[in-house]
Amino acid sequence: MKLKEIQQQYHQELDLIYGKEEVDSFFFLLIESFYGMTRIKLAIDSEASVENGAKMLEALEQLKDEQPIQYIIGETEFFGLPFKVNPYTLIPRPETEELVEWIIKHQPKLNHETLNILDIGTGSGCIAISLAKNIPTAKVYALDVSPGALSTAKQNAELNNVSIEFIEANILNSETWSDDFKNEKFSIIVSNPPYVREQEKQLMKPNVLNNEPHLALFVKDENPLLFYKAIAQFASTNLEPQGALFFEINEFLGREMIHLLTTNNFVNIQLKQDIFKKDRMIKGEKN
Ligand SMILES: C[S@@+](CC[C@H](N)C(=O)[O-])C[C@H]1O[C@@H](n2cnc3c(N)ncnc32)[C@H](O)[C@@H]1O
Incomplete structure (x- = not known):
């Protein structure tokens, strides 16, 4: 033909x-x-x-x-690296590359012998794997509740030749956490958790809405910061002193995120815009 x-x-x-x-x-x-x-x-x-x-x-x-081209091909690129993607995994977004870049620039400020990094809600593994690739001295952990996402993230770690400690757990339910995980201390915790409110569905393109995993995308209108609250609490106990917490956030909830990190006693809080001038990420440090 x-x-x-x-x-x-x-x-x-x-x-x-x-x-x-x-x-x-x-x-x-x-x-x-x-x-x-x-x-x-x-x-x-x-x-x-x-x-x-x-x-x-x-x-x-x-x-x-209207299926996404990335799912049809089965692969995409993130931070210059190849990633397998499928309907279990969110398709990595360029905004998230900016978050990874911020963390890479920040990490020399941390004077730790071993740099333990945890990525919560790893999906395809894009954040964890690109950090492992660019900070080779770090020990990187990646957590997700979805076995399908974790299995893809494991394939992506192999594809990119990095070693990652994968954890299957629900970050909202400490009963699903192992004792090792409960007691581990991290220098950096990062998360791009589900943050799209049900009310924002009408702003989304049908190819996203009808194909990408809703488990990765949506939160209830009444409690849009559900994941951020749980992760900030976890980080309050599981970050080392001077450790840093990085989040990708809903562009409409920057002020609420500053408030959340302040009330959880984080310092040096910084809200950052993406290239489209939208409030897209935030960092706080542990006292
Ligand atoms: C917005 S996606 C982010 C995926 C990837 N980190 C990225 O940046 O492209 C959120 C991820 O959180 C995971 N997730 C949803 N609920 C969770 C929970 N209760 N505990 C842990 N992970 C969860 C989803 O499976 C999904 O992979």
Whole structure:
């Protein structure tokens, strides 16, 4: 089957949903992932054809169904590293890369012999793994309640050749925590927990709403800081002195987050905006 013909079919069936440019970008990502064919090769050889065009037609149906391209390909990039993703894992976002960058810049301030880092709600493992890769002296722990997410995160640790201690537990329920975990002290605790309020569902794109795991995304309108409260409390006892707590946050709840960290006795609290000028992350240090 000629690739140019498939590309034409993509435009016919998808341009109205995504626009021409995005359809081209999906098409080129797919031919590279399925056949190792780059857009330049296709430009040079406009007659290029593939034996198994069925894969491209199946992906076309998935795109019509507004499934995220990352799930169709099964992989994405975060902080310059490859990550497997599937419907058990949130697709890592660029805002989260900014959080990782902030932590990497902060860590030389910590004068600890062993730097123990804990990532709560690890999902694909993107935060934990990129920290392990960029702070090779650190011992990194990654926790999630979802066995499906943890299994993917383990594959991603192997794929990126880093060693991570994985923990299956519910951060909201201390009865699910092992004694080792309860007693471990950390230099840095980081979390990008579920923070989208049910009332914000209407602001979300259907491809996110209908495909990404709701366990990773949503909290009840009445208690949007549920995870932050539990994690700040855990961090109050399990961070070493001068240890730091980093959160990705809901852009509408920056003030409430400052209040939460203040009432939990954190100091040097800093609210930070992402590149889109939205309140997106916060840091507090233990006294
Ligand atoms: C917003 S996602 C973040 C995923 C990943 N860290 C990232 O930044 O892309 C939140 C993660 O928290 C996990 N999670 C939800 N409820 C949890 C709980 N009660 N205890 C631990 N993890 C939980 C979800 O499975 C999901 O992987």
